Amino acid sequence: MNQETPNKWTRNELKNPHRLTDKSRRVRQMFDSIAGTYDCLNHLLSFNQDRSWRKRAVQLAQIQPGQDLLDLCCGTGDMALEFINNQPALKSVTGVDFSQNMLELAQKKTNNLLAHDTGDRYKNINIKWLRQDATHLNLPDNQFHCVSCVFGLRNLQDLNAGLKEIHRVLKPKGTLLVLEFALPKNPLLNWAYQTYFRLVLPVVGGIIASDRGGAYRYLPESVRSFDTSDQFCSKLQKNDFEVVHTDPLNWGTVQLYLARKKSDIA
Numbered sequence: 001m002n003q004e005t006p007n008k009w010t011r012n013e014l015k016n017p018h019r020l021t022d023k024s025r026r027v028r029q030m031f032d033s034i035a036g037t038y039d040c041l042n043h044l045l046s047f048n049q050d051r052s053w054r055k056r057a058v059q060l061a062q063i064q065p066g067q068d069l070l071d072l073c074c075g076t077g078d079m080a081l082e083f084i085n086n087q088p089a090l091k092s093v094t095g096v097d098f099s100q101n102m103l104e105l106a107q108k109k110t111n112n113l114l115a116h117d118t119g120d121r122y123k124n125i126n127i128k129w130l131r132q133d134a135t136h137l138n139l140p141d142n143q144f145h146c147v148s149c150v151f152g153l154r155n156l157q158d159l160n161a162g163l164k165e166i167h168r169v170l171k172p173k174g175t176l177l178v179l180e181f182a183l184p185k186n187p188l189l190n191w192a193y194q195t196y197f198r199l200v201l202p203v204v205g206g207i208i209a210s211d212r213g214g215a216y217r218y219l220p221e222s223v224r225s226f227d228t229s230d231q232f233c234s235k236l237q238k239n240d241f242e243v244v245h246t247d248p249l250n251w252g253t254v255q256l257y258l259a260r261k262k263s264d265i266a
C-alpha cells in the first residue's frame, strides 16, 4: 500500500490544475490517498447514478464474445467489472492505472468475483490489472477491440499523448468509450451543479475521505477548466478518431463519447 502524503492543492493551482507540470504525480498521490473511500464516495456523491452511467456506456459499446478490452485509468475496477458482467465470454480484460492503492482494490474485487463464480461464468476471461501510466503504455500496437476510460482522461498530464496511446493500442476500427464530467449548458442547471460541486462535494469528501490533498476540491475545478464537449470531440478527430455518438447523461453533467479508430496516425 502506498502511503505518500499528497501535496495540498492551493487556490491558485486550482484555477487551472491542467497546466501544472507536476499534475501527474499529484493526481497519482491524490488517488492513492483516497482509494479506500473512493467507491463509497462515488456512489454517495452521484446518488448511485455512477452505476447506471457505466451500464449505459457498456451497453453502447456492444462488446462481443472473444474480444479484448482495455479499461484505462481503471481505478478500483468498476467499469472493467461491468464489462465482464455484461459479456462473460470476453477473451481478456486489462485494467491500467498508475495508482497502486486503487489497483489493489480492483484486484480484491476480482478475487471476490472469481471466488463466488460457482457457475464458472468468468473462468475463461484473462483478467489483468497493470500499473502503468496511460500516456506511456507498455502494451502492443493494435491489440484491443475496445478501450474505455471513465473519468480518467481529464486527469492526464497530456491528453493528446493519452489519445495517441489509445489510438496505438486499439485495433483498426476499434471502439473508444469515454465518460467524463461536463458542465450543463442550461444556465440554471449549471448554477445548481456548480453550487453542489463546489460547496457540498468538498465538505462531504473532506469528512469521509479525510481528504488531505484536496481531491474533492480538485474535482470541480478540474472539470470547470477541462475541455467542453465540442473541444474534446475536436481533439478526438485530430487524433484520428471518428466520433460516432455523444450522449449527455444526468442533465448534461456527464458526457458519454463513443468513437472509432480511423487509421494509424502517420
Ligand SMILES: C[S@@+](CC[C@H](N)C(=O)[O-])C[C@H]1O[C@@H](n2cnc3c(N)ncnc32)[C@H](O)[C@@H]1O
Pocket: 024, 027, 028, 031, 042, 072, 073, 074, 075, 076, 077, 078, 079, 096, 097, 098, 099, 102, 132, 133, 134, 135, 149, 150, 151, 152, 155, 156, 157
Ligand atoms: C476519477 S478516477 C476514475 C476511476 C474509474 N475509472 C472509475 O470509473 O471509477 C481516475 C483514475 O485515473 C487514474 N489516473 C489518472 N491519471 C492517470 C495516468 N496518467 N495513468 C494511469 N492512471 C491514471 C487515477 O489513478 C484514478 O484511479
